[in-house]
Amino acid sequence: MPSETEIVEALKAAGYLAPDARPRLECLTGGVSSDVFRLDTPAGPVCVKRALARLRVAADWRAPVIRSQYEVEWLRTARRFAGAAVPEILFEDRSRNLFVMSFYDPQTHPVWKPELAAGRVDAGFAGQVGRMLATIHAGTAGSPEIAARFETTALFEDLRLAPFLRRCAEVHPALAHRLIPLADRTAAARIALVHGDVSPKNILHGPDGPVLLDAECAWYGDPAFDLAFCSAHLLLKCVWKPDHASAYLDAFYALQRAYLPGVAWESPADLDSRAAPLAAAILLARVDGKSPADYVRTPEDKGFVRDVAKRLVAEGTPAMAALAAVWKEALGTR
Structure with a gap:
Protein backbone atom coordinates (compact mmCIF):
# COMPACT_ATOMS: atom_id res chain seq x y z
CA MET A 1 0.00 0.00 0.00
CA ALA A 10 2.74 11.83 -7.51
CA LEU A 11 -0.25 14.11 -8.14
CA LYS A 12 1.91 17.18 -7.57
CA ALA A 13 4.58 15.88 -9.94
CA ALA A 14 1.91 15.18 -12.55
CA GLY A 15 0.57 18.72 -12.24
CA TYR A 16 -2.85 17.88 -10.82
CA LEU A 17 -2.06 19.44 -7.43
CA ALA A 18 -0.17 22.65 -6.74
CA PRO A 19 3.39 22.18 -5.39
CA ASP A 20 2.43 23.69 -2.03
CA ALA A 21 -0.90 21.87 -1.69
CA PHE A 103 -16.34 10.99 -5.94
CA TYR A 104 -19.74 9.84 -4.70
CA ASP A 105 -20.85 10.37 -1.11
CA PRO A 106 -21.69 7.00 0.48
CA GLN A 107 -24.62 8.63 2.25
CA THR A 108 -26.36 9.31 -1.06
CA HIS A 109 -24.71 6.60 -3.18
CA PRO A 110 -24.37 3.42 -1.10
CA VAL A 111 -22.74 0.39 -2.68
CA TRP A 112 -25.36 -2.02 -4.01
CA LYS A 113 -23.79 -5.12 -2.40
CA PRO A 114 -24.43 -4.14 1.25
CA GLU A 115 -27.87 -2.87 0.26
CA LEU A 116 -28.68 -6.32 -1.11
CA ALA A 117 -27.18 -8.00 1.94
CA ALA A 118 -29.41 -5.94 4.21
CA GLY A 119 -32.50 -7.08 2.32
CA ARG A 120 -33.09 -3.74 0.63
CA VAL A 121 -33.69 -5.36 -2.74
CA ASP A 122 -35.26 -3.14 -5.38
CA ALA A 123 -36.12 -5.06 -8.53
CA GLY A 124 -36.73 -1.76 -10.29
CA PHE A 125 -33.13 -0.77 -9.60
CA ALA A 126 -31.92 -4.08 -11.04
CA GLY A 127 -33.93 -3.19 -14.14
CA GLN A 128 -32.14 0.16 -14.33
CA VAL A 129 -28.83 -1.70 -14.24
CA GLY A 130 -30.00 -3.87 -17.13
CA ARG A 131 -31.09 -0.89 -19.21
CA MET A 132 -27.82 0.90 -18.53
CA LEU A 133 -25.79 -2.09 -19.70
CA ALA A 134 -27.90 -2.50 -22.82
CA THR A 135 -27.48 1.19 -23.63
CA ILE A 136 -23.68 0.96 -23.41
CA HIS A 137 -23.58 -2.27 -25.39
CA ALA A 138 -25.93 -0.97 -28.07
CA GLY A 139 -24.05 2.31 -28.39
CA THR A 140 -20.72 0.58 -28.91
CA ALA A 141 -21.74 -2.53 -30.87
CA GLY A 142 -20.28 -2.88 -34.33
CA SER A 143 -17.91 0.09 -33.99
CA PRO A 144 -14.51 -0.48 -35.62
CA GLU A 145 -13.24 2.74 -34.03
CA ILE A 146 -14.10 1.66 -30.49
CA ALA A 147 -12.93 -1.88 -31.14
CA ALA A 148 -9.54 -0.56 -32.23
CA ARG A 149 -9.14 1.28 -28.91
CA PHE A 150 -9.82 -1.85 -26.87
CA GLU A 151 -7.49 -4.52 -28.17
CA THR A 152 -7.42 -6.00 -24.68
CA THR A 153 -8.18 -9.67 -25.16
CA ALA A 154 -4.90 -10.60 -23.45
CA LEU A 155 -5.87 -8.54 -20.42
CA PHE A 156 -9.36 -10.02 -20.37
CA GLU A 157 -7.77 -13.45 -20.51
CA ASP A 158 -5.55 -12.60 -17.51
CA LEU A 159 -8.34 -11.02 -15.48
CA ARG A 160 -11.40 -13.10 -16.35
CA LEU A 161 -11.09 -16.11 -18.64
CA ALA A 162 -7.97 -17.71 -17.13
CA PRO A 163 -8.74 -17.16 -13.43
CA PHE A 164 -12.43 -17.99 -13.81
CA LEU A 165 -13.23 -20.42 -16.65
CA ARG A 166 -9.88 -22.00 -17.37
CA ARG A 167 -9.05 -22.35 -13.68
CA CYS A 168 -12.30 -24.25 -13.15
CA ALA A 169 -11.39 -26.52 -16.06
CA GLU A 170 -8.19 -27.41 -14.16
CA VAL A 171 -10.03 -27.98 -10.88
CA HIS A 172 -12.80 -29.98 -12.59
CA PRO A 173 -11.19 -31.77 -15.55
CA ALA A 174 -14.41 -33.66 -16.27
CA LEU A 175 -15.92 -30.29 -17.25
CA ALA A 176 -12.97 -29.10 -19.33
CA HIS A 177 -14.72 -30.11 -22.56
CA ARG A 178 -17.39 -27.53 -21.70
CA LEU A 179 -15.34 -24.80 -20.07
CA ILE A 180 -12.37 -24.57 -22.44
CA PRO A 181 -14.46 -24.15 -25.64
CA LEU A 182 -16.63 -21.64 -23.76
CA ALA A 183 -13.56 -19.60 -22.83
CA ASP A 184 -12.20 -19.86 -26.38
CA ARG A 185 -15.48 -18.76 -27.97
CA THR A 186 -15.76 -15.85 -25.58
CA ALA A 187 -12.19 -14.74 -26.24
CA ALA A 188 -12.81 -14.73 -29.98
CA ALA A 189 -15.92 -12.51 -29.85
CA ARG A 190 -15.78 -8.91 -31.11
CA ILE A 191 -19.27 -7.47 -30.64
CA ALA A 192 -19.45 -4.54 -28.21
CA LEU A 193 -17.65 -2.77 -25.38
CA VAL A 194 -17.63 -4.95 -22.26
CA HIS A 195 -17.11 -3.78 -18.68
CA GLY A 196 -16.14 -7.23 -17.41
CA ASP A 197 -16.84 -6.74 -13.68
CA VAL A 198 -20.51 -5.82 -13.36
CA SER A 199 -20.83 -6.85 -9.75
CA PRO A 200 -23.00 -5.29 -7.00
CA LYS A 201 -19.78 -4.27 -5.23
CA ASN A 202 -18.99 -2.07 -8.24
CA ILE A 203 -22.43 -0.47 -8.55
CA LEU A 204 -23.59 2.48 -6.47
CA HIS A 205 -27.28 2.72 -5.62
CA GLY A 206 -27.69 6.39 -6.48
CA PRO A 207 -30.86 8.46 -6.09
CA ASP A 208 -31.10 8.85 -9.88
CA GLY A 209 -30.12 5.29 -10.72
CA PRO A 210 -27.02 3.10 -10.80
CA VAL A 211 -23.45 4.34 -11.10
CA LEU A 212 -21.05 1.74 -12.51
CA LEU A 213 -17.42 1.74 -11.30
CA ASP A 214 -14.23 -0.30 -11.74
CA ALA A 215 -13.85 -1.03 -15.45
CA GLU A 216 -10.38 -2.58 -15.17
CA CYS A 217 -11.46 -5.55 -17.30
CA ALA A 218 -12.56 -3.32 -20.20
CA TRP A 219 -12.61 -5.25 -23.47
CA TYR A 220 -14.25 -5.16 -26.87
CA GLY A 221 -15.85 -8.58 -26.95
CA ASP A 222 -19.01 -10.43 -25.96
CA PRO A 223 -21.57 -8.30 -24.06
CA ALA A 224 -23.19 -11.53 -22.87
CA PHE A 225 -20.38 -11.69 -20.32
CA ASP A 226 -21.59 -8.54 -18.54
CA LEU A 227 -25.14 -9.85 -18.29
CA ALA A 228 -23.90 -13.24 -17.08
CA PHE A 229 -21.54 -11.77 -14.51
CA CYS A 230 -24.12 -9.54 -12.84
CA SER A 231 -26.79 -12.23 -13.00
CA ALA A 232 -24.53 -14.80 -11.33
CA HIS A 233 -23.93 -12.41 -8.45
CA LEU A 234 -27.66 -12.01 -7.85
CA LEU A 235 -28.07 -15.79 -7.77
CA LEU A 236 -25.19 -16.17 -5.32
CA LYS A 237 -26.86 -13.73 -2.95
CA CYS A 238 -29.62 -16.33 -2.51
CA VAL A 239 -27.06 -18.59 -0.83
CA TRP A 240 -25.51 -15.82 1.24
CA LYS A 241 -28.77 -14.40 2.57
CA PRO A 242 -31.44 -17.09 2.05
CA ASP A 243 -34.13 -15.06 3.81
CA HIS A 244 -34.10 -12.68 0.85
CA ALA A 245 -33.75 -15.33 -1.89
CA SER A 246 -37.14 -14.57 -3.42
CA ALA A 247 -36.27 -10.88 -3.72
CA TYR A 248 -32.89 -11.66 -5.28
CA LEU A 249 -34.59 -13.86 -7.86
CA ASP A 250 -37.02 -11.04 -8.61
CA ALA A 251 -34.03 -8.76 -9.18
CA PHE A 252 -32.46 -11.39 -11.43
CA TYR A 253 -35.57 -11.56 -13.60
CA ALA A 254 -35.91 -7.77 -13.64
CA LEU A 255 -32.34 -7.50 -14.92
CA GLN A 256 -33.10 -9.86 -17.80
CA ARG A 257 -36.42 -8.17 -18.67
CA ALA A 258 -34.79 -4.77 -18.83
CA TYR A 259 -31.62 -5.81 -20.65
CA LEU A 260 -32.83 -8.13 -23.40
CA PRO A 261 -35.24 -5.67 -25.12
CA GLY A 262 -32.28 -3.33 -25.56
CA VAL A 263 -30.33 -5.91 -27.57
CA ALA A 264 -30.61 -4.33 -31.00
CA TRP A 265 -27.32 -5.49 -32.53
CA GLU A 266 -28.29 -9.20 -32.68
CA SER A 267 -31.12 -11.51 -31.72
CA PRO A 268 -31.82 -11.23 -27.97
CA ALA A 269 -32.30 -15.00 -27.91
CA ASP A 270 -28.81 -15.52 -29.33
CA LEU A 271 -27.24 -13.35 -26.66
CA ASP A 272 -29.33 -15.04 -23.96
CA SER A 273 -28.12 -18.44 -25.12
CA ARG A 274 -24.47 -17.31 -24.73
CA ALA A 275 -25.05 -15.63 -21.37
CA ALA A 276 -26.53 -18.73 -19.71
CA PRO A 277 -23.48 -21.04 -19.96
CA LEU A 278 -21.23 -18.13 -19.00
CA ALA A 279 -23.33 -17.50 -15.88
CA ALA A 280 -23.12 -21.19 -14.96
CA ALA A 281 -19.32 -21.14 -15.33
CA ILE A 282 -19.05 -17.92 -13.33
CA LEU A 283 -21.09 -19.47 -10.50
CA LEU A 284 -18.63 -22.34 -10.37
CA ALA A 285 -15.68 -19.96 -10.50
CA ARG A 286 -16.94 -18.08 -7.45
CA VAL A 287 -16.07 -21.14 -5.36
CA ASP A 288 -13.30 -22.82 -7.35
CA GLY A 289 -11.71 -20.01 -9.39
CA LYS A 290 -8.83 -17.75 -8.40
CA SER A 291 -11.20 -15.12 -6.97
CA PRO A 292 -13.82 -16.91 -4.86
CA ALA A 293 -16.75 -14.89 -3.55
CA ASP A 294 -15.85 -13.65 -0.08
CA TYR A 295 -19.35 -14.25 1.25
CA VAL A 296 -19.72 -17.90 0.20
CA ARG A 297 -17.80 -19.13 3.23
CA THR A 298 -19.22 -22.29 4.80
CA PRO A 299 -18.51 -25.76 3.45
CA GLU A 300 -22.26 -26.25 3.05
CA ASP A 301 -22.70 -23.07 0.97
CA LYS A 302 -19.64 -23.80 -1.15
CA GLY A 303 -20.82 -27.35 -1.70
CA PHE A 304 -24.26 -26.18 -2.78
CA VAL A 305 -22.90 -23.65 -5.27
CA ARG A 306 -20.35 -26.13 -6.59
CA ASP A 307 -22.84 -28.97 -7.06
CA VAL A 308 -25.52 -26.89 -8.78
CA ALA A 309 -23.02 -25.00 -10.94
CA LYS A 310 -21.32 -28.24 -12.03
CA ARG A 311 -24.70 -29.61 -13.04
CA LEU A 312 -25.52 -26.46 -15.01
CA VAL A 313 -22.16 -26.51 -16.77
CA ALA A 314 -22.34 -30.23 -17.54
CA GLU A 315 -25.92 -30.26 -18.81
CA GLY A 316 -25.86 -26.89 -20.52
CA THR A 317 -28.54 -24.23 -20.16
CA PRO A 318 -30.39 -22.77 -23.15
CA ALA A 319 -31.31 -19.44 -21.55
CA MET A 320 -30.95 -17.40 -18.39
CA ALA A 321 -34.52 -18.11 -17.29
CA ALA A 322 -33.86 -21.85 -17.49
CA LEU A 323 -30.69 -21.43 -15.43
CA ALA A 324 -32.59 -19.49 -12.76
CA ALA A 325 -35.31 -22.14 -12.68
CA VAL A 326 -32.75 -24.84 -11.85
CA TRP A 327 -31.18 -22.61 -9.22
CA LYS A 328 -34.55 -21.85 -7.62
CA GLU A 329 -35.51 -25.52 -7.55
CA ALA A 330 -32.20 -26.44 -5.92
CA LEU A 331 -32.65 -23.72 -3.30
CA GLY A 332 -36.00 -25.19 -2.41
CA THR A 333 -34.44 -28.56 -1.58
CA ARG A 334 -31.67 -27.29 0.72
Whole structure:
Protein backbone atom coordinates (compact mmCIF):
# COMPACT_ATOMS: atom_id res chain seq x y z
CA MET A 1 0.00 0.00 0.00
CA PRO A 2 1.56 3.32 -1.00
CA SER A 3 1.78 6.03 1.62
CA GLU A 4 -0.50 9.04 1.47
CA THR A 5 2.56 11.19 0.90
CA GLU A 6 3.56 9.10 -2.13
CA ILE A 7 0.18 9.56 -3.81
CA VAL A 8 0.05 13.28 -3.07
CA GLU A 9 3.58 13.79 -4.36
CA ALA A 10 2.74 11.83 -7.51
CA LEU A 11 -0.25 14.11 -8.14
CA LYS A 12 1.91 17.18 -7.57
CA ALA A 13 4.58 15.88 -9.94
CA ALA A 14 1.91 15.18 -12.55
CA GLY A 15 0.57 18.72 -12.24
CA TYR A 16 -2.85 17.88 -10.82
CA LEU A 17 -2.06 19.44 -7.43
CA ALA A 18 -0.17 22.65 -6.74
CA PRO A 19 3.39 22.18 -5.39
CA ASP A 20 2.43 23.69 -2.03
CA ALA A 21 -0.90 21.87 -1.69
CA ARG A 22 -1.57 19.98 1.55
CA PRO A 23 -4.71 18.01 0.76
CA ARG A 24 -6.31 15.39 2.95
CA LEU A 25 -6.07 11.86 1.50
CA GLU A 26 -8.06 8.92 2.86
CA CYS A 27 -7.60 5.30 1.81
CA LEU A 28 -10.92 3.69 0.88
CA THR A 29 -11.70 0.05 1.58
CA GLY A 30 -12.49 -2.70 -0.87
CA GLY A 31 -9.60 -2.38 -3.30
CA VAL A 32 -8.62 -5.86 -4.52
CA SER A 33 -6.95 -4.83 -7.76
CA SER A 34 -6.19 -1.16 -7.08
CA ASP A 35 -5.39 1.39 -4.42
CA VAL A 36 -8.38 3.73 -4.07
CA PHE A 37 -8.39 7.04 -2.19
CA ARG A 38 -10.63 9.95 -1.37
CA LEU A 39 -8.80 13.22 -1.97
CA ASP A 40 -10.25 16.41 -0.51
CA THR A 41 -9.50 19.41 -2.69
CA PRO A 42 -10.67 23.06 -2.52
CA ALA A 43 -13.21 22.18 -5.23
CA GLY A 44 -14.56 19.23 -3.25
CA PRO A 45 -13.71 15.53 -2.84
CA VAL A 46 -12.49 13.41 -5.74
CA CYS A 47 -11.49 9.75 -6.08
CA VAL A 48 -7.91 8.71 -6.92
CA LYS A 49 -7.22 5.22 -8.21
CA ARG A 50 -3.97 3.40 -9.01
CA ALA A 51 -3.73 -0.13 -10.41
CA LEU A 52 -1.83 -2.88 -8.58
CA ALA A 53 0.48 -5.32 -10.35
CA ARG A 54 -0.44 -8.13 -7.90
CA LEU A 55 -4.07 -8.43 -6.90
CA ARG A 56 -5.04 -8.81 -3.25
CA VAL A 57 -6.32 -12.39 -3.34
CA ALA A 58 -4.99 -15.60 -1.83
CA ALA A 59 -3.77 -16.95 -5.18
CA ASP A 60 -0.77 -15.45 -6.96
CA TRP A 61 -2.71 -13.36 -9.47
CA ARG A 62 -0.88 -10.70 -11.43
CA ALA A 63 -2.07 -8.42 -14.22
CA PRO A 64 -0.42 -5.63 -16.24
CA VAL A 65 -1.03 -2.19 -14.74
CA ILE A 66 -1.69 -0.80 -18.23
CA ARG A 67 -5.27 -1.89 -17.58
CA SER A 68 -5.65 1.44 -15.77
CA GLN A 69 -5.46 3.21 -19.14
CA TYR A 70 -8.18 1.02 -20.57
CA GLU A 71 -10.37 1.63 -17.54
CA VAL A 72 -10.10 5.36 -18.21
CA GLU A 73 -10.96 4.78 -21.88
CA TRP A 74 -13.97 2.65 -20.90
CA LEU A 75 -15.26 5.33 -18.52
CA ARG A 76 -14.88 8.05 -21.14
CA THR A 77 -16.48 5.96 -23.86
CA ALA A 78 -19.35 4.59 -21.78
CA ARG A 79 -20.15 8.04 -20.41
CA ARG A 80 -21.00 9.12 -23.97
CA PHE A 81 -23.90 6.68 -23.89
CA ALA A 82 -24.78 6.25 -20.20
CA GLY A 83 -24.17 9.79 -18.99
CA ALA A 84 -24.15 10.20 -15.21
CA ALA A 85 -24.35 6.44 -14.72
CA VAL A 86 -20.57 6.47 -15.28
CA PRO A 87 -18.05 8.59 -13.32
CA GLU A 88 -16.33 11.51 -15.02
CA ILE A 89 -12.57 11.33 -15.54
CA LEU A 90 -10.99 14.49 -14.12
CA PHE A 91 -7.29 13.73 -14.59
CA GLU A 92 -5.04 10.93 -15.80
CA ASP A 93 -1.32 10.23 -15.41
CA ARG A 94 -0.51 7.24 -17.57
CA SER A 95 3.15 7.16 -16.54
CA ARG A 96 2.05 6.36 -12.98
CA ASN A 97 -1.05 4.32 -13.88
CA LEU A 98 -3.28 6.52 -11.80
CA PHE A 99 -6.28 8.71 -12.48
CA VAL A 100 -8.75 10.99 -10.74
CA MET A 101 -12.51 10.70 -11.16
CA SER A 102 -15.80 11.76 -9.61
CA PHE A 103 -16.34 10.99 -5.94
CA TYR A 104 -19.74 9.84 -4.70
CA ASP A 105 -20.85 10.37 -1.11
CA PRO A 106 -21.69 7.00 0.48
CA GLN A 107 -24.62 8.63 2.25
CA THR A 108 -26.36 9.31 -1.06
CA HIS A 109 -24.71 6.60 -3.18
CA PRO A 110 -24.37 3.42 -1.10
CA VAL A 111 -22.74 0.39 -2.68
CA TRP A 112 -25.36 -2.02 -4.01
CA LYS A 113 -23.79 -5.12 -2.40
CA PRO A 114 -24.43 -4.14 1.25
CA GLU A 115 -27.87 -2.87 0.26
CA LEU A 116 -28.68 -6.32 -1.11
CA ALA A 117 -27.18 -8.00 1.94
CA ALA A 118 -29.41 -5.94 4.21
CA GLY A 119 -32.50 -7.08 2.32
CA ARG A 120 -33.09 -3.74 0.63
CA VAL A 121 -33.69 -5.36 -2.74
CA ASP A 122 -35.26 -3.14 -5.38
CA ALA A 123 -36.12 -5.06 -8.53
CA GLY A 124 -36.73 -1.76 -10.29
CA PHE A 125 -33.13 -0.77 -9.60
CA ALA A 126 -31.92 -4.08 -11.04
CA GLY A 127 -33.93 -3.19 -14.14
CA GLN A 128 -32.14 0.16 -14.33
CA VAL A 129 -28.83 -1.70 -14.24
CA GLY A 130 -30.00 -3.87 -17.13
CA ARG A 131 -31.09 -0.89 -19.21
CA MET A 132 -27.82 0.90 -18.53
CA LEU A 133 -25.79 -2.09 -19.70
CA ALA A 134 -27.90 -2.50 -22.82
CA THR A 135 -27.48 1.19 -23.63
CA ILE A 136 -23.68 0.96 -23.41
CA HIS A 137 -23.58 -2.27 -25.39
CA ALA A 138 -25.93 -0.97 -28.07
CA GLY A 139 -24.05 2.31 -28.39
CA THR A 140 -20.72 0.58 -28.91
CA ALA A 141 -21.74 -2.53 -30.87
CA GLY A 142 -20.28 -2.88 -34.33
CA SER A 143 -17.91 0.09 -33.99
CA PRO A 144 -14.51 -0.48 -35.62
CA GLU A 145 -13.24 2.74 -34.03
CA ILE A 146 -14.10 1.66 -30.49
CA ALA A 147 -12.93 -1.88 -31.14
CA ALA A 148 -9.54 -0.56 -32.23
CA ARG A 149 -9.14 1.28 -28.91
CA PHE A 150 -9.82 -1.85 -26.87
CA GLU A 151 -7.49 -4.52 -28.17
CA THR A 152 -7.42 -6.00 -24.68
CA THR A 153 -8.18 -9.67 -25.16
CA ALA A 154 -4.90 -10.60 -23.45
CA LEU A 155 -5.87 -8.54 -20.42
CA PHE A 156 -9.36 -10.02 -20.37
CA GLU A 157 -7.77 -13.45 -20.51
CA ASP A 158 -5.55 -12.60 -17.51
CA LEU A 159 -8.34 -11.02 -15.48
CA ARG A 160 -11.40 -13.10 -16.35
CA LEU A 161 -11.09 -16.11 -18.64
CA ALA A 162 -7.97 -17.71 -17.13
CA PRO A 163 -8.74 -17.16 -13.43
CA PHE A 164 -12.43 -17.99 -13.81
CA LEU A 165 -13.23 -20.42 -16.65
CA ARG A 166 -9.88 -22.00 -17.37
CA ARG A 167 -9.05 -22.35 -13.68
CA CYS A 168 -12.30 -24.25 -13.15
CA ALA A 169 -11.39 -26.52 -16.06
CA GLU A 170 -8.19 -27.41 -14.16
CA VAL A 171 -10.03 -27.98 -10.88
CA HIS A 172 -12.80 -29.98 -12.59
CA PRO A 173 -11.19 -31.77 -15.55
CA ALA A 174 -14.41 -33.66 -16.27
CA LEU A 175 -15.92 -30.29 -17.25
CA ALA A 176 -12.97 -29.10 -19.33
CA HIS A 177 -14.72 -30.11 -22.56
CA ARG A 178 -17.39 -27.53 -21.70
CA LEU A 179 -15.34 -24.80 -20.07
CA ILE A 180 -12.37 -24.57 -22.44
CA PRO A 181 -14.46 -24.15 -25.64
CA LEU A 182 -16.63 -21.64 -23.76
CA ALA A 183 -13.56 -19.60 -22.83
CA ASP A 184 -12.20 -19.86 -26.38
CA ARG A 185 -15.48 -18.76 -27.97
CA THR A 186 -15.76 -15.85 -25.58
CA ALA A 187 -12.19 -14.74 -26.24
CA ALA A 188 -12.81 -14.73 -29.98
CA ALA A 189 -15.92 -12.51 -29.85
CA ARG A 190 -15.78 -8.91 -31.11
CA ILE A 191 -19.27 -7.47 -30.64
CA ALA A 192 -19.45 -4.54 -28.21
CA LEU A 193 -17.65 -2.77 -25.38
CA VAL A 194 -17.63 -4.95 -22.26
CA HIS A 195 -17.11 -3.78 -18.68
CA GLY A 196 -16.14 -7.23 -17.41
CA ASP A 197 -16.84 -6.74 -13.68
CA VAL A 198 -20.51 -5.82 -13.36
CA SER A 199 -20.83 -6.85 -9.75
CA PRO A 200 -23.00 -5.29 -7.00
CA LYS A 201 -19.78 -4.27 -5.23
CA ASN A 202 -18.99 -2.07 -8.24
CA ILE A 203 -22.43 -0.47 -8.55
CA LEU A 204 -23.59 2.48 -6.47
CA HIS A 205 -27.28 2.72 -5.62
CA GLY A 206 -27.69 6.39 -6.48
CA PRO A 207 -30.86 8.46 -6.09
CA ASP A 208 -31.10 8.85 -9.88
CA GLY A 209 -30.12 5.29 -10.72
CA PRO A 210 -27.02 3.10 -10.80
CA VAL A 211 -23.45 4.34 -11.10
CA LEU A 212 -21.05 1.74 -12.51
CA LEU A 213 -17.42 1.74 -11.30
CA ASP A 214 -14.23 -0.30 -11.74
CA ALA A 215 -13.85 -1.03 -15.45
CA GLU A 216 -10.38 -2.58 -15.17
CA CYS A 217 -11.46 -5.55 -17.30
CA ALA A 218 -12.56 -3.32 -20.20
CA TRP A 219 -12.61 -5.25 -23.47
CA TYR A 220 -14.25 -5.16 -26.87
CA GLY A 221 -15.85 -8.58 -26.95
CA ASP A 222 -19.01 -10.43 -25.96
CA PRO A 223 -21.57 -8.30 -24.06
CA ALA A 224 -23.19 -11.53 -22.87
CA PHE A 225 -20.38 -11.69 -20.32
CA ASP A 226 -21.59 -8.54 -18.54
CA LEU A 227 -25.14 -9.85 -18.29
CA ALA A 228 -23.90 -13.24 -17.08
CA PHE A 229 -21.54 -11.77 -14.51
CA CYS A 230 -24.12 -9.54 -12.84
CA SER A 231 -26.79 -12.23 -13.00
CA ALA A 232 -24.53 -14.80 -11.33
CA HIS A 233 -23.93 -12.41 -8.45
CA LEU A 234 -27.66 -12.01 -7.85
CA LEU A 235 -28.07 -15.79 -7.77
CA LEU A 236 -25.19 -16.17 -5.32
CA LYS A 237 -26.86 -13.73 -2.95
CA CYS A 238 -29.62 -16.33 -2.51
CA VAL A 239 -27.06 -18.59 -0.83
CA TRP A 240 -25.51 -15.82 1.24
CA LYS A 241 -28.77 -14.40 2.57
CA PRO A 242 -31.44 -17.09 2.05
CA ASP A 243 -34.13 -15.06 3.81
CA HIS A 244 -34.10 -12.68 0.85
CA ALA A 245 -33.75 -15.33 -1.89
CA SER A 246 -37.14 -14.57 -3.42
CA ALA A 247 -36.27 -10.88 -3.72
CA TYR A 248 -32.89 -11.66 -5.28
CA LEU A 249 -34.59 -13.86 -7.86
CA ASP A 250 -37.02 -11.04 -8.61
CA ALA A 251 -34.03 -8.76 -9.18
CA PHE A 252 -32.46 -11.39 -11.43
CA TYR A 253 -35.57 -11.56 -13.60
CA ALA A 254 -35.91 -7.77 -13.64
CA LEU A 255 -32.34 -7.50 -14.92
CA GLN A 256 -33.10 -9.86 -17.80
CA ARG A 257 -36.42 -8.17 -18.67
CA ALA A 258 -34.79 -4.77 -18.83
CA TYR A 259 -31.62 -5.81 -20.65
CA LEU A 260 -32.83 -8.13 -23.40
CA PRO A 261 -35.24 -5.67 -25.12
CA GLY A 262 -32.28 -3.33 -25.56
CA VAL A 263 -30.33 -5.91 -27.57
CA ALA A 264 -30.61 -4.33 -31.00
CA TRP A 265 -27.32 -5.49 -32.53
CA GLU A 266 -28.29 -9.20 -32.68
CA SER A 267 -31.12 -11.51 -31.72
CA PRO A 268 -31.82 -11.23 -27.97
CA ALA A 269 -32.30 -15.00 -27.91
CA ASP A 270 -28.81 -15.52 -29.33
CA LEU A 271 -27.24 -13.35 -26.66
CA ASP A 272 -29.33 -15.04 -23.96
CA SER A 273 -28.12 -18.44 -25.12
CA ARG A 274 -24.47 -17.31 -24.73
CA ALA A 275 -25.05 -15.63 -21.37
CA ALA A 276 -26.53 -18.73 -19.71
CA PRO A 277 -23.48 -21.04 -19.96
CA LEU A 278 -21.23 -18.13 -19.00
CA ALA A 279 -23.33 -17.50 -15.88
CA ALA A 280 -23.12 -21.19 -14.96
CA ALA A 281 -19.32 -21.14 -15.33
CA ILE A 282 -19.05 -17.92 -13.33
CA LEU A 283 -21.09 -19.47 -10.50
CA LEU A 284 -18.63 -22.34 -10.37
CA ALA A 285 -15.68 -19.96 -10.50
CA ARG A 286 -16.94 -18.08 -7.45
CA VAL A 287 -16.07 -21.14 -5.36
CA ASP A 288 -13.30 -22.82 -7.35
CA GLY A 289 -11.71 -20.01 -9.39
CA LYS A 290 -8.83 -17.75 -8.40
CA SER A 291 -11.20 -15.12 -6.97
CA PRO A 292 -13.82 -16.91 -4.86
CA ALA A 293 -16.75 -14.89 -3.55
CA ASP A 294 -15.85 -13.65 -0.08
CA TYR A 295 -19.35 -14.25 1.25
CA VAL A 296 -19.72 -17.90 0.20
CA ARG A 297 -17.80 -19.13 3.23
CA THR A 298 -19.22 -22.29 4.80
CA PRO A 299 -18.51 -25.76 3.45
CA GLU A 300 -22.26 -26.25 3.05
CA ASP A 301 -22.70 -23.07 0.97
CA LYS A 302 -19.64 -23.80 -1.15
CA GLY A 303 -20.82 -27.35 -1.70
CA PHE A 304 -24.26 -26.18 -2.78
CA VAL A 305 -22.90 -23.65 -5.27
CA ARG A 306 -20.35 -26.13 -6.59
CA ASP A 307 -22.84 -28.97 -7.06
CA VAL A 308 -25.52 -26.89 -8.78
CA ALA A 309 -23.02 -25.00 -10.94
CA LYS A 310 -21.32 -28.24 -12.03
CA ARG A 311 -24.70 -29.61 -13.04
CA LEU A 312 -25.52 -26.46 -15.01
CA VAL A 313 -22.16 -26.51 -16.77
CA ALA A 314 -22.34 -30.23 -17.54
CA GLU A 315 -25.92 -30.26 -18.81
CA GLY A 316 -25.86 -26.89 -20.52
CA THR A 317 -28.54 -24.23 -20.16
CA PRO A 318 -30.39 -22.77 -23.15
CA ALA A 319 -31.31 -19.44 -21.55
CA MET A 320 -30.95 -17.40 -18.39
CA ALA A 321 -34.52 -18.11 -17.29
CA ALA A 322 -33.86 -21.85 -17.49
CA LEU A 323 -30.69 -21.43 -15.43
CA ALA A 324 -32.59 -19.49 -12.76
CA ALA A 325 -35.31 -22.14 -12.68
CA VAL A 326 -32.75 -24.84 -11.85
CA TRP A 327 -31.18 -22.61 -9.22
CA LYS A 328 -34.55 -21.85 -7.62
CA GLU A 329 -35.51 -25.52 -7.55
CA ALA A 330 -32.20 -26.44 -5.92
CA LEU A 331 -32.65 -23.72 -3.30
CA GLY A 332 -36.00 -25.19 -2.41
CA THR A 333 -34.44 -28.56 -1.58
CA ARG A 334 -31.67 -27.29 0.72
